[in-house]
Amino acid sequence: MTAAALLIAGWLLDAALGEPRRHHPLGAFGRLAAGLEGRLNRGHRTPATRRLLGAGAAGLLIVPPVLLTAGLARLPLGGLAELAVLYLCLGGRGLREHAEAVAAPLRAGDLDAARRALGALVSRDPRALDASGVAAATTESVLENGNDAVFATLFWFLVAGAPGALAHRLANTLDAMWGYRSPRLRDFGRTAAHLDDLLGWLPARLTALTYAAMSRRPRAAWRCLRTQARRWPGPNPGAVLAAGAGALGVTLGGPTPYPGGVRQRPHLGGGATAGAATIAQATALVQRGALLWLAVGAATAIAAGGVP
Numbered sequence: 001m002t003a004a005a006l007l008i009a010g011w012l013l014d015a016a017l018g019e020p021r022r023h024h025p026l027g028a029f030g031r032l033a034a035g036l037e038g039r040l041n042r043g044h045r046t047p048a049t050r051r052l053l054g055a056g057a058a059g060l061l062i063v064p065p066v067l068l069t070a071g072l073a074r075l076p077l078g079g080l081a082e083l084a085v086l087y088l089c090l091g092g093r094g095l096r097e098h099a100e101a102v103a104a105p106l107r108a109g110d111l112d113a114a115r116r117a118l119g120a121l122v123s124r125d126p127r128a129l130d131a132s133g134v135a136a137a138t139t140e141s142v143l144e145n146g147n148d149a150v151f152a153t154l155f156w157f158l159v160a161g162a163p164g165a166l167a168h169r170l171a172n173t174l175d176a177m178w179g180y181r182s183p184r185l186r187d188f189g190r191t192a193a194h195l196d197d198l199l200g201w202l203p204a205r206l207t208a209l210t211y212a213a214m215s216r217r218p219r220a221a222w223r224c225l226r227t228q229a230r231r232w233p234g235p236n237p238g239a240v241l242a243a244g245a246g247a248l249g250v251t252l253g254g255p256t257p258y259p260g261g262v263r264q265r266p267h268l269g270g271g272a273t274a275g276a277a278t279i280a281q282a283t284a285l286v287q288r289g290a291l292l293w294l295a296v297g298a299a300t301a302i303a304a305g306g307v308p
Contacts, residue, residue: 069081069085091150094149095286100283102134135273151290168199171196175197204235207289208243213289218247227242246268249271250274
């Protein structure tokens with residue numbers, strides 16, 4: 001099975017089936033990561049020891065599955081293993097479903113239900129958000145997770161096959177669990193955070209350009225990318241969110257409530273405040289961009305002769 005066929009088949013599987021409702025391997029990976037962190041990152045360890053243990057734990061969790069995937073890909077039916085890994089790494093349909101679970105009650109005027117649905121999508125505290133804040137938080141999540149769960153997965157699959165896609169997805173999962181700048185995780189999660197930044201650097205910028213190219217406001221998206229992205233914390237989310245906000249013609253960012261308090265984040269984009277319609281526009285933008293990537297990726301793989 002060629003890379004082009006795998007790419008299209010993986011996307012179709014995700015579109016048709018979505019994420020497994022039960023026994024998703026990433027769920028098992030997350031439980032294993034949580035247990036390992038709980039055993040290693042405790043007591044009165046020094047910062048250097050915590051960093052070393054965090055680096056070792058990240059390697060122990062990521063390297064064996066990636067090597068196993070690489071080995072399976074070499075078998076006679078390795079294409080099926082690669083297809084399964086690609087399908088499990090993609091999260092396009094799941095992202096749309098989570099976003100619609102927030103947008104639907106917002107459209108119906110049920111703010112409490114929208115807040116509850118948002119709580120399953122983001123780590124911030126939805127209880128302090130009004131309707132516009134809920135819509136903005138969901139839009140930010142769609143734009144950022146469009147990069148993490150769709151575009152970066154497609155990018156690394158095209159570059160390094162299923163092992164590349166899996167390495168990024170696992171690193172991204174560890175960053176989501178360990179990468180927070182809390183006192184407990186600041187040192188232990190440093191390697192996971194840096195690895196996710198490294199693997200996500202180029203995909204994030206390609207995603208930002210995709211959002212600009214597939215929008216009705218390409219100039220605004222490009223302007224926001226150039227002038228606003230660097231203000232956002234971290235090397236990658238700012239590019240994705242600034243271009244996405246500009247593409248949608250909406251204002252994102254600003255004071256953001258988390259369980260530990262309010263974080264002051266810069267405003268991105270410009271124009272109207274977010275609403276339920278903005279969430280739908282964001283998911284449509286990700287969908288259009290993904291179709292573009294599939295077309296370009298498949299054409300590139302075919303031109304290169306395909307990858308078994």
